[in-house]
Amino acid sequence: MRILTATILAAALALPAHARTPSDIPEVVERLLVVGMADELREQCGDVSARVVRAIGYLRETAQVALDAGFTRAEVEAYVDDDAEKERLRGIAHRLLLDLGVQEGDEASYCAVARGQIEGGTAVGRLLR
Template identity: 45%
Template sequence: MTSLKHTLSAAILGAFFAVPAVANPANVTFVTEGIINAGMAVELDDNCNEVSVRMIRGLNFLQGLKSHLRNLGYSNADIDAFIDNDAEKDRLEAIARQRLSDLGVVVGDASTYCAVARGQIAQDTQIGQLLR
């Protein structure tokens, strides 16, 4: 289970990041927001023992983002190239961590991660739907 979790984490935080110049910003926003939310779910899971990422749901969610990109005309090669964009990965991770902070997470304080996770689950947000 742990290796599946790490696979999901790597896929969430390492995939789909570069965007061709001709992309529709609204569509890219849909994908990047999905990645940010998935990254937030993984971060909550990593720091709160009371919740866990729903692996199958998470993988299906990522496949949905990939399908969305294919429907926009991106090739598998384009999508695979996204994985290698470390600068964009770092940018999206920073956004995810800032949003968690804005929600009340304090780095090193597991209780704050758990409180945010429970709140996201209760509100049935995209982040909450990726957690149990």
């Protein structure tokens, strides 16, 4: 039994440790997806614009969630600056918008979803006007 335990421990130590990032906090990811969805709707629908001050506050609150979870400001900034993570989150946000009814290249569908989010008072809608 000791040999098995020692073998398992040695194998575990040989594996690279998973570096904890703010993406391990579901609330951070959810909040960033909200921002990503609002941003894509704003970019694709000329009838809506961003509530910039509200969005900045929302992003500051999101950073605070990560800081409260024990991440340093440098770790939060590194996460926010990670291009691969940005693309991953953009892809997820885009798929969520597709599920809500947007059709690529169809501005009217983006506007319809944006208006629905605004009228529904969703987190995405609160970042748009």
